[in-house]
Amino acid sequence: EPEVTQTPSHQVTQMGQEVILRCVPISNHLYFYWYRQILGQKVEFLVSFYNNEISEKSEIFDDQFSVERPDGSNFTLKIRSTKLEDSAMYFCASRPNLRETQYFGPGTRLLVL
Template identity: 90%
Template sequence: EPEVTQTPSHQVTQMGQEVILRCVPISNHLYFYWYRQILGQKVEFLVSFYNNEISEKSEIFDDQFSVERPDGSNFTLKIRSTKLEDSAMYFCARLPLNYNEQFFGPGTRLTVL
């Protein structure tokens, strides 16, 4: 199974601060995704990223969110001004070539105080 790592594993921040969550795929992929899971709720799609561009985003993914692949390897999710309701597990996922299934990273737990 294709590997991916996410850093940090846990991020604690104050409301209004900016956070950057990172995803590092081991091998090359074209499609990347960010999902989140608020405690006790379902996993929700945030954004998909194809060929260095956003291909689809959800209503949750407002102007406070951005994604990029700054160095061709890391895939980042930035939240500019965090809110209490942004507290959740954030999962990076990727769709490897020749696969139909998305594979998820271990997640970053974001806690906004």
């Protein structure tokens, strides 16, 4: 059964550094999402992406964040200058169309020191 994959599974970085979180959505899926979960808190929506552009972003998704689908298979989330409060589990999700359920990856645990 096809799955959404994410790399790396864990990343530790220094405050102020740039990080890129990578996701490979299920092939033939057209809608892509990033969510995050700070330890002990809710899973929060960050951004949705369709047709090579952002469809919607939350208030969390400020100028430090960007997303890209560089090669038709990967979907990346970049944090330009990480802050301590960016430490969280980041989940990627995809779906083939808006009638279907979102399929989630295993997440990347980011720790900013």
